[in-house]
Amino acid sequence: MSNSCRHVLLVDDEEQILATSKLALEIGGIREVSMISDSREVVPFLEAHQVSVLVLDLSMPHVSGLELLESVTRDYPQIPIIVVTANDEIATVVECMKLGAFDYLAKPVSPGRLLTSVQKALERCTLSNEITSLKQRLLSDNLEHPAAFAGIVTRNRQMRSMFQYLEVIAGSRQPIIITGETGVGKELVARAVHQLSGSKGEFIALNAAGLDDHMFSDSLFGHKKGAFTGADQAREGLIARAAGGTLFLDEIGDLNELSQLKLLRLLQEREYYPVGSDLTRKSDAHFVLATNRDLQARIAEGKFRNDLYYRLCGHQVQVPPLRERKDDLPLLLDHFIRQEAEALGIPAPGYPKELVDLLETYHFPGNVRELQAMVSDAVPRSKSRTLSQEPFRQAIATDLGQKPQPPQAELKDDASLLKKLEAVWGHFPTLNEAEDLLIGSALAAAKGNQGIAATMLGLKRQTLNMRLKVRREADND
Numbered sequence: 059m060s061n062s063c064r065h066v067l068l069v070d071d072e073e074q075i076l077a078t079s080k081l082a083l084e085i086g087g088i089r090e091v092s093m094i095s096d097s098r099e100v101v102p103f104l105e106a107h108q109v110s111v112l113v114l115d116l117s118m119p120h121v122s123g124l125e126l127l128e129s130v131t132r133d134y135p136q137i138p139i140i141v142v143t144a145n146d147e148i149a150t151v152v153e154c155m156k157l158g159a160f161d162y163l164a165k166p167v168s169p170g171r172l173l174t175s176v177q178k179a180l181e182r183c184t185l186s187n188e189i190t191s192l193k194q195r196l197l198s199d200n201l202e203h204p205a206a207f208a209g210i211v212t213r214n215r216q217m218r219s220m221f222q223y224l225e226v227i228a229g230s231r232q233p234i235i236i237t238g239e240t241g242v243g244k245e246l247v248a249r250a251v252h253q254l255s256g257s258k259g260e261f262i263a264l265n266a267a268g269l270d271d272h273m274f275s276d277s278l279f280g281h282k283k284g285a286f287t288g289a290d291q292a293r294e295g296l297i298a299r300a301a302g303g304t305l306f307l308d309e310i311g312d313l314n315e316l317s318q319l320k321l322l323r324l325l326q327e328r329e330y331y332p333v334g335s336d337l338t339r340k341s342d343a344h345f346v347l348a349t350n351r352d353l354q355a356r357i358a359e360g361k362f363r364n365d366l367y368y369r370l371c372g373h374q375v376q377v378p379p380l381r382e383r384k385d386d387l388p389l390l391l392d393h394f395i396r397q398e399a400e401a402l403g404i405p406a407p408g409y410p411k412e413l414v415d416l417l418e419t420y421h422f423p424g425n426v427r428e429l430q431a432m433v434s435d436a437v438p439r440s441k442s443r444t445l446s447q448e449p450f451r452q453a454i455a456t457d458l459g460q461k462p463q464p465p466q467a468e469l470k471d472d473a474s475l476l477k478k479l480e481a482v483w484g485h486f487p488t489l490n491e492a493e494d495l496l497i498g499s500a501l502a503a504a505k506g507n508q509g510i511a512a513t514m515l516g517l518k519r520q521t522l523n524m525r526l527k528v529r530r531e532a533d534n535d
């Protein structure tokens with residue numbers, strides 16, 4: 059299922075160059091490297107093997123590099139080709155680029171330059187595989203591994219598209235960042251990614267909120283014996299426990315400057331130092347990160363590193379808030395009622411249809427977690443086989459009561475708002491007219507249910523009833 063590109067083919071007539079290039083790539087973590095010193099063998103090799111990147115020397119006997127470049131770009135356009143030239147003569151370079159070369163390297167090629175170029179080419183190859191695979195999946199609308207998402211209750215189209223995208227990127231070695239408001243289910247999504255990746259190791263989570271750099275480094279990277287007062291024993295960090303598995307770092311938008319720098323190094327080089335040690339360690343874990351912060355806003359405030367953001371945003375998924383997927387409400391409600399009843403050892407109560415209408419009028423700032431808490435509160439309080447709407451109504455009314463009032467002074471001075479009001483009635487509305495509008499809108503949103511409309515308006519149902527009655531009588535007079 060992986061779209062990851064790994065296999066590099068080195069082509070050069072000098073065996074010595076092949077051997078040193080292979081070594082440079084292997085030291086850099088690229089292990090699938092094949093070598094060919096006779097250019098006549100390249101095409102048959104490509105026919106028989108799946109090659110991700112080709113590094114091609116231009117001056118070779120038999121079939122020249124240029125001829126190969128031309129035929130490979132024509133027959134295997136998906137393979138990025140890095141050409142190695144004896145000099146960086148501009149005309150040759152231009153010709154190679156015109157023929158579709160991905161990059162060029164002038165001899166003698168430094169190991170670092172070779173590694174960087176091959177890594178970039180592998181990334182491009184992975185990206186293009188992902189796009190192809192994503193197109194196919196979106197067209198077929200199928201999930202290949204629905205079991206990985208079994209813990210996420212949803213029937214929402216946007217969520218399903220996100221699952222399809224995750225299936226495409228989960229096998230990649232690039233970090234994945236999951237964004238979204240608090241309580242939308244980011245950790246559940248991270249666990250699904252872990253399952254999709256097929257890693258044999260564990261899923262290890264660390265919540266970075268409130269950790270200073272010392273606590274962050276110590277928890278994540280561990281420490282050497284004697285690294286600081288009280289470090290009587292060496293301690294392995296969570297990153298070591300995540301070997302061969304997934305490291306899930308939550309709330310990374312809260313990390314301080316120094317910890318961000320260490321995280322960047324870890325993601326980029328896969329290297330870290332245990333606290334007090336100057337020996338680097340390597341990690342092969344999958345990295346999944348999450349935040350409920352707006353990272354671009356954090357960058358603008360100078361609180362998040364630009365380079366770390368760009369390292370992360372290649373594979374980003376945004377979990378939509380619950381208010382944007384209200385079609386999930388009935389499923390989630392059923393799910394949490396069943397879960398709560400099971401925990402209490404009682405039969406799952408039913409609920410009136412109007413309960414979903416009530417919940418649909420609410421904006422759920424705490425998202426799915428908030429709905430779960432409402433159900434946990436309501437189920438034990440239900441006296442009959444049917445849940446009462448009252449605890450839900452109270453929770454919603456409490457939240458609305460706690461909401462900060464819109465700044466009245468600003469609203470009063472908002473000329474466009476006043477213009478809109480005047481446009482509706484042709485004059486500045488009277489209190490009765492404004493009340494009619496508010497009550498009418500609430501009743502429409504509540505699908506005619508007066509109890510729900512009353513909750514939205516911050517009134518008791520009886521008060522709303524009375525006002526409606528007064529209005530009707532006034533209309534009839």
Ligand SMILES: Nc1ncnc2c1ncn2[C@@H]1O[C@H](COP(=O)(O)OP(=O)(O)OP(=O)(O)O)[C@@H](O)[C@H]1O
Pocket residue numbers: 209210211212238239240241242243244245246247308349350393426427430
């Ligand atoms: N689609 C869903 N199906 C079932 N349970 C869900 C779903 N989404 C969220 N939950 C539940 O809601 C709670 C909050 O989910 P989770 O911790 O994954 O949210 P989060 O986005 O990581 O929150 P935070 O940003 O606060 O860490 C959990 O108990 C989780 O099991």
